[in-house]
Amino acid sequence: MKPVPALAEGFPDLSGMRIAREPHWFRWLSAALIVLVLAAIVRAFAGGQIEWSYVSRFLTAKVILEGIVNTMVMAVLAMALGIVLGVVVAVMRLSPNPVLKTVAAGYTWLFRGTPLILQLLLWFNLALVFPTIGIPGLWSARAVDVMTPFLAALLGLGINQGAYTSEVMRAGMLSVDIGQYEAAQAIGMGRLRALRRIILPQAMRVVIPPLGNEFIGMVKATSLASVIQYPELLHNAENIYYANSRVIELLIVAGLWYLLVVSILTPLQMLLERRFARGTLRLAR
Amino acid sequence: MTKPLVAIRSVSKSFGEFQALRSVSLDVWPGEVMCLIGASGSGKTTLLRCINQLAAIDSGGIWLDGELLGVREQNGRLYRLSEREIGRQRLKTGMVFQRFNLFPHKTALENVTEGPLQVQGRKSDEVRAEALELLRRVGLSAKADWYPAQLSGGQQQRVAIARALAMKPMLMLFDEPTSALDPELVGEVLAVMKELARSGMTMLVVTHELGFAREVADRVVYMDQGAIVEQGRASDVLGAPREERTKAFLSAVI
Numbered sequence: 001m002k003p004v005p006a007l008a009e010g011f012p013d014l015s016g017m018r019i020a021r022e023p024h025w026f027r028w029l030s031a032a033l034i035v036l037v038l039a040a041i042v043r044a045f046a047g048g049q050i051e052w053s054y055v056s057r058f059l060t061a062k063v064i065l066e067g068i069v070n071t072m073v074m075a076v077l078a079m080a081l082g083i084v085l086g087v088v089v090a091v092m093r094l095s096p097n098p099v100l101k102t103v104a105a106g107y108t109w110l111f112r113g114t115p116l117i118l119q120l121l122l123w124f125n126l127a128l129v130f131p132t133i134g135i136p137g138l139w140s141a142r143a144v145d146v147m148t149p150f151l152a153a154l155l156g157l158g159i160n161q162g163a164y165t166s167e168v169m170r171a172g173m174l175s176v177d178i179g180q181y182e183a184a185q186a187i188g189m190g191r192l193r194a195l196r197r198i199i200l201p202q203a204m205r206v207v208i209p210p211l212g213n214e215f216i217g218m219v220k221a222t223s224l225a226s227v228i229q230y231p232e233l234l235h236n237a238e239n240i241y242y243a244n245s246r247v248i249e250l251l252i253v254a255g256l257w258y259l260l261v262v263s264i265l266t267p268l269q270m271l272l273e274r275r276f277a278r279g280t281l282r283l284a285r
Numbered sequence: 286m287t288k289p290l291v292a293i294r295s296v297s298k299s300f301g302e303f304q305a306l307r308s309v310s311l312d313v314w315p316g317e318v319m320c321l322i323g324a325s326g327s328g329k330t331t332l333l334r335c336i337n338q339l340a341a342i343d344s345g346g347i348w349l350d351g352e353l354l355g356v357r358e359q360n361g362r363l364y365r366l367s368e369r370e371i372g373r374q375r376l377k378t379g380m381v382f383q384r385f386n387l388f389p390h391k392t393a394l395e396n397v398t399e400g401p402l403q404v405q406g407r408k409s410d411e412v413r414a415e416a417l418e419l420l421r422r423v424g425l426s427a428k429a430d431w432y433p434a435q436l437s438g439g440q441q442q443r444v445a446i447a448r449a450l451a452m453k454p455m456l457m458l459f460d461e462p463t464s465a466l467d468p469e470l471v472g473e474v475l476a477v478m479k480e481l482a483r484s485g486m487t488m489l490v491v492t493h494e495l496g497f498a499r500e501v502a503d504r505v506v507y508m509d510q511g512a513i514v515e516q517g518r519a520s521d522v523l524g525a526p527r528e529e530r531t532k533a534f535l536s537a538v539i
Contacts, residue, residue, distance in 0.1 A: 183382065185372075188400060188405075189403070190368050191368060279389045279434055
């Protein structure tokens with residue numbers, strides 16, 4: 001047997017030395033350039049034809065605040081409707097029943113295939129198709145009275161959102177390992193119970209980032225409801241500038257509010273993600 | 286005269302062109318520990334999945350505890366059972382998977398209590414006490430509140446065994462329970478299975494662990510190309526196989 005040789009000579013000991021910091025000249029240069037460009041833009045706006053006093057005055061005006069409240073109420077309700085529809089449609093889409101499958105695919109096709117603003121206008125003008133609506137013999141009403149801007153916006157936004165959310169939910173359910181379905185079946189669970197107890201909680205982890213994305217989209221999509229007279233933020237801002245002609249100032253007011261809301265939503269999404277990450281290695285240890 | 290707990294008669298099953306089972310007939314008797322061995326694709330896992338109705342058979346019949354599985358016979362025709370009835374039949378068997386399939390969003394204890402609480406609708410304090418006792422039995426009392434991702438493969442598989450036992454099955458099915466484990470973790474899972482065998486549980490084990498089969502199995506069944514080639518006492522089939530195919534398989538494995 002050969003003897004095991006001692007460590008060879010000629011390789012110096014580096015254990016006490018550190019790796020030097022790189023200077024990153026280019027990063028400094030590009031950052032400085034960006035700051036310069038931004039400063040130029042700010043300067044241009046400051047000197048432009050904008051009355052900033054109007055912006056600060058209307059930022060907390062009652063009508064604007066009512067608008068943002070209406071925007072958020074509509075965004076939350078329409079998103080809730082969208083998620084409920086999305087889950088139901090995704091489950092239908094993944095069911096072995098061909099009738100359910102086809103209905104689900106048709107729904108997604110129809111509501112993803114037409115512009116949202118067109119759908120809002122259709123809901124709002126439903127009275128042109130059905131002057132009276134109701135259950136024959138039980139109850140009926142004039143469609144113009146029932147289809148208020150609020151209801152039309154809720155149906156339009158929520159049903160459209162459901163079509164998109166169903167695809168997000170479907171992706172989430174497909175991401176759960178098939179072995180989880182089998183394990184749930186093996187302890188005697190039926191399909192729906194397995195979905196509710198085992199599959200959906202795991203799918204949530206995957207779907208929250210895209211759902212957060214969709215919700216942010218929804219907050220801004222509510223502005224489309226201004227065309228059907230729903231008094232949300234943009235609609236109210238428009239009403240003010242129709243009266244005082246301060247168009248840009250009020251658009252900036254609305255823009256700042258949208259930015260603020262979206263800025264608050266991002267950390268909320270992170271909290272939710274943490275909640276559904278239960279049991280994943282990263283946070284469990 | 287006792288009856289077999291599982292009676293399999295002329296069962297065939299295909300996946301498209303591939304015939305996984307070819308007219309298999311077999312009995313498993315109460316209290317028996319049976320090991321199914323054979324190369325991958327020989328149909329042993331499919332047979333196990335058919336007994337648990339994770340796969341539906343094409344023809345033939347399987348009776349568990351005297352009850353025909355998956356279908357009912359009426360006036361010479363077979364009608365498929367509802368999902369609810371199949372779920373009820375599944376409760377008589379416990380299944381342990383090759384890849385554990387623990388629920389990752391639930392702790393070890395919650396994995397074990399999920400079935401009794403949600404499916405059987407039993408009282409929670411009673412279920413919890415039983416689950417803790419089961420975790421003790423598989424040597425994991427200290428890990429009750431840990432999530433699967435925090436456990437080693439061997440520990441996860443032992444939780445999976447406890448989860449299956451929590452439903453109080455009459456028959457335990459093991460689908461290559463140690464194949465996904467690092468070699469040093471195989472022993473702890475086999476030890477739990479041996480203890481279970483000694484307690485009198487009827488067990489049907491698909492395995493490549495011939496040492497376990499030799500030591501624990503009452504009967505060893507060798508399958509090849511979807512059919513049973515040879516069966517008998519473990520010492521006979523593993524020690525002195527009669528069929529050429531069995532001999533070839535055993536010499537390739539050992």
